[in-house]
Amino acid sequence: MTIKEVEQEIVDEFSIFTEWMDKYEYLIELGKSLPIIGENAKQEGNLIKGCQSRVWLNAQISEGKLFFTADSDAIITKGIISLLVRVYSGRTPKEILESDIKFIEKIGLQDNLSPTRANGLLSMIRQIKYYAAAYS
Amino acid sequence: MGKISSVSEIRKHFPALEQQVNGKRLVYLDNGATAHKPHSVIDLINQMNSRTNGNIHRAVHELSAQTTALYEAARRDIQKYLNAAHPEEIIFTSGTTASINLVAYSFASKFLNRGDSILITEAEHHSNIVPWQMVCDMRGAELKVLPVDDSGNWILESLDKLLDNSVKLVAVSQISNVLGIINPIEAVITKAHSLGIPVLIDGAQGVVHTKVDLQKLDCDFYAFSGHKLYGPTGIGVLYGKKELLESMPPWMGGGDMVESVTLKKTTYAALPLKFEAGTPNFIGAAALGEAIRFMNQIDLAAVSIYEKEIVTFLIEELTKIEGVKIFGVSDKKIPLFSITAEGAYPSDIAMIMDKLGIALRSGFMCAEPLMQRFGAESMLRASFGMYNTMEEAQIFVEGLKRALKMLR
């Protein structure tokens, strides 16, 4: 599947929720099931510090594709992170650099990307692109 | 005319409280960050922006005379409200942060030298930490810190040891924005004064929840912001004792703060203008005056009794919830509660409760050293204003329980 197709899949999944609480329930569930990155990867160099919560992002390249693992103190943030990992992990640097993801807005979570939320998500997306640039 | 004493009467004055947020009735519990404004304040701002607008102290035309009158009336009303001895002891600034910076730079440039120190506490807002760090760095001075105990109360016994003759100023908050404890500032002022050390009080939260009598309190400086006291943003006050302010050099230079200017030498205007360089936020100042006049109509004793009921209710209910920890325990507590909850991260709780219409604060609340003191990465805070009801306190508790159930 292309990045666009995975995005569409996520948008479809979220379209069944009419209530915010259901959306959050789902994100919490996703957050809980996101594989926690190894403690060794939870180091200063992988830390993205926000005022609200911390995010850790670890990247590895294998056969020309980037694989991400990530974690956060905050479970809803972690849920959104798991969606980002689903979209970006296993992609070539070129795919990542050429992407312009829209699903976060489409499922109504754009507030989480505002700098005032300072939960590390915006920096995380930027960081994913840096990794892609570094490996391309 | 009788004063307004019931919360339902008070609420009617605040249009912002009538709105819905995320499809739910707004329950605004982030008053520690900023408060809503009553109609009278909003109306004056609108009136001045749409009609009565002329730069103050500068022109002979009618509009300028009117704005100058409003500006100076605000100064006098603030002086009376706080019982300061003289109107010129009330300096308009852009807020608490600017007030503290003004003292830090002006006072320190004259009175702070290598080997001197400034004393703060462990429970200060960044606004009452960073400016002192900056001037201490500049002058080769040291920043000393009075610690708090596990319940968040100042450890006053440490004061004797800390207050030696290197201390040139004590700068402490009347009420911490995280702990909500009314601190024993009187004891600290008395002690510092016995050694001839001046004291600055960060009253950003204190002025909202206590009746301040500056002459009785006898502090040397008192700083607060308009926007937390039901006034507008971008305006605040620095109170300083006249003799002290007179002995301090101006901080910022510009128009309005001068007596005469030649390219060789400038002499400065007398107080308060010496510290009010440039066009001040005169609409904000006038509107802060209006907020003070509004406060004068409120039966603050009745508000205080109601606040105590809310505090008692919240302590009781929050301690019943498993894994919830309250930071700041004292019988002198305002309705401001910072908590952590095991198994649930503060920003998650705040996000869920936001969708229930409940506005809270999460994060480290501009007090990182205090967070470190308590080993907390982040906290959740509910802070009540005089228009918040017991029913809203109940909604908060119910919302919290619901969020915790989802998250745990």
Ligand SMILES: Cc1ncc(COP(=O)(O)O)c(C=O)c1O
């Ligand atoms: C205790 C305390 N001090 C200082 C400040 C800073 O106030 P302002 O941002 O209005 O300058 C605040 C505001 O949160 C506060 O609560």
